[in-house]
């Protein structure tokens with residue numbers, strides 16, 4: 001290795017503040033014997049450089065907040081590493097963990113619920129200094145007054161209570177409190193989504209100014225994509241506990257590589273209503289993270305899911321209905337208990353639809369080709385026999401591809417190092433962009 005390369009690698013390592021490796025946070029596995037955990041964060045890898053803002057986006061329930069809380073050790077990870085300045089903080093306990101926590105803070109979405117209404121603003125901001133017994137009480141009061149000044153509040157606000165402030169001012173109090181112990185890293189969890197649009201801009205400007213002034217590193221969690229685009233250097237797109245794409249903001253917004261990113265971004269209303277921007281219909285809601293789909297987590301909703309060759313030209317609506325049928329059978333397999341099975345066996349009514357009813361609901365108005373009809377006949381026979389698993393197997397034998405059978409890998413998709421988690425980046429498949437052009 002040349003000295004120059006060794007130097008630039010060392011430089012890059014020194015620039016990285018946070019390094020996350022194969023991080024998993026699962027809930028609930030300890031309570032249910034043999035039960036399935038909720039996979040809130042399911043094996044994510046990324047880095048955040050010093051002074052950088054990494055935006056984290058995705059639909060609600062995708063694991064964004066759990067990931068943010070895990071980075072701060074407010075949640076215990078199930079597996080993986082979080083290196084902060086080279087130290088794996090998942091191994092810290094007791095005094096070491098308390099000392100480390102000075103470095104990393106969180107700003108919450110709802111300033112009302114994160115501030116104690118019975119304490120004055122001065123007491124709220126001073127509390128972390130009291131906990132860490134920082135210098136003398138007089139010096140603490142002085143520091144709080146300076147911080148109120150820093151976040152655009154008045155020193156005389158020290159003795160007022162949170163209810164005497166507007167939403168934007170209360171968020172400023174929350175931000176002042178996070179700064180008391182001079183952290184290097186702040187997780188901002190939807191910090192402006194509870195505020196009016198005009199106030200949002202003020203708080204965003206404040207966050208940007210503080211970042212420059214104190215060299216802060218941010219993880220900015222939000223569902224408002226335009227806010228994320230404005231403030232972030234890079235963006236990570238999350239779905240069902242996985243990072244689907246991560247890379248520099250403008251690149252990712254102007255030329256998304258991953259089918260999920262493309263679908264999510266196309267849901268943003270264009271400023272010009274006559275715009276010809278391609279719109280992708282993102283069907284339904286994400287699956288239950290306790291039962292994530294096999295293979296790619298996005299496969300039950302992906303508009304460009306890889307299909308078997310003989311079904312490449314199958315009508316989009318029929319394909320959607322086949323996906324939906326598999327979901328219904330999966331849900332039914334999990335929820336149908338012994339009582340339901342007994343009722344069916346003795347010919348009593350149950351709350352479950354018959355095979356004919358499901359088929360009518362999903363396929364009735366569609367012109368289903370004979371080859372698909374014949375598969376549906378076999379599926380119906382298994383449903384009538386009460387064996388959903390066999391019905392699912394019939395469907396999968398005919399329609400399953402790599403999207404359902406293998407987890408994708410992260411593929412580097414640009415010189416900037418942007419990565420996308422999708423099988424379509426493999427040479428043997430058409431890339432997502434071409435697939436979208438063909439299917440939409």
Ligand code: SF4
Pocket residue numbers: 258259260296297298299300302303304305306403408421422423424
């Ligand atoms: S792996 Fe398949 S299902 Fe997943 S995003 Fe790519 S094309 Fe869609």
